[in-house]
Amino acid sequence: MGTAPTAPTAGTAAAEGPAAPAPVVRPRAGVLDLRGGAGRGELRFPAGDLLVVSGLPGSGKSTLIRRAVAALDARDGVVWCVDSQDARERLERRAPAWLPYGAYRPLARLAHYAALRRALRSGASVVVHDCGQRGWVRRWVARDARRRAAAAHLLLLDVPPAAALAGQAARGRGVSPHAFGKHRRAMSRLTADLTAGRLPAGVTSAVLLDRGAADALGEITFG
Template identity: 65%
Template sequence: MTQGAAPTGGALRPGRGAHVHDLRGDGGAAATGRELRYRAGDVVVASGLPGSGKSTMIGRAVPRLDQRGGVVLRVDSQDTRERWERRVPRWLPYALYRPLVRCAHYAGLRRALRSGASVVVHDCGTLPWVRRWLARDARRTGRRLHMVLLDVGAAVALEGQAARGRAVSRYAFGRHRRAVGRLVAAAEGGRPPEGCASVALLDRAAAGALRRIGFE
């Protein structure tokens, strides 16, 4: 267990004290009834393999408002893709308009950052430049960047892809595995990713048991 592990239940404030919080194991007991609470205005990146449950966790655990009544913005590339899918002809392969979806996603992320609101971002972790961008923006605006990292095995992630009806290519999945593996290894070594004030490390059970990712 890495530094920052905490007892069952209650609120955990990553980055205020320990920088790495390992909530894996015990069938999610470490995270049962727990809330992750961040400063209002901070940015949280949810990372992990495709199919690991990031979108499900964000949709379930991230409220629309912080404890002060301020807006919490959720930026998920999956939401952007679904909006485009509703607009384009069904026969049009996703590969043809994928660059437009990505541009729309990053444009939406830029607007969210410029708003000054608390932001939760869905990110698979394979593009370090995105995290560098978020870290630079956080430093410039006096905010902090945090990561919630899902450590989920490849087989479980592939099952998640099958359940949602969308699978990434073997090549892309291999890139994701290597990138996420580096992030997990760094967290296990007590080091948050570069530019991040903290990392909370969860397995699938802990992510399911997590009650809220909130801002105060």
């Protein structure tokens, strides 16, 4: 158990002055590698653009989206967050406790892709949860970005497999070893491509984060 923080003495805040604003990072065309970075900051994409958040199951994609994505963009429009975990949780609340998730997994996927279709048709800023295994989701998002004269961006959580498995255990939900192996191979290829500066087709920019950089990220905004 850590010790409680010590209350500042009188005049400390005045002496230090107001806290410096968090730096704003606007990803440009290409790959931005923030792994190993420290300090809070903000990632800001143009309003109306599309962002795909990828990573291994258990890497913290849903946690990052729920914690960091701003509710509104610079146009005061709602930022749509399309997370497959949301579709699963909605169905779990309705399903009998004895029914295993595998029995209605196809329905959860269908609900997720239907939500993504609605989000892309809205013309709003969109954040999409994607495990990275299915490249066709990124291609779908990229096509829609071209249709609306916007840009598609990728944010990749580069988390070691052991840490991702621990994340699955912590949330009480995991994927089979076979499925995790497929995810791992797909993410290894994607990470290697981005590290070498190679972007997926149709993607304008990519940001690489490790666990520390993701935890330090203050906000993801569109403006």
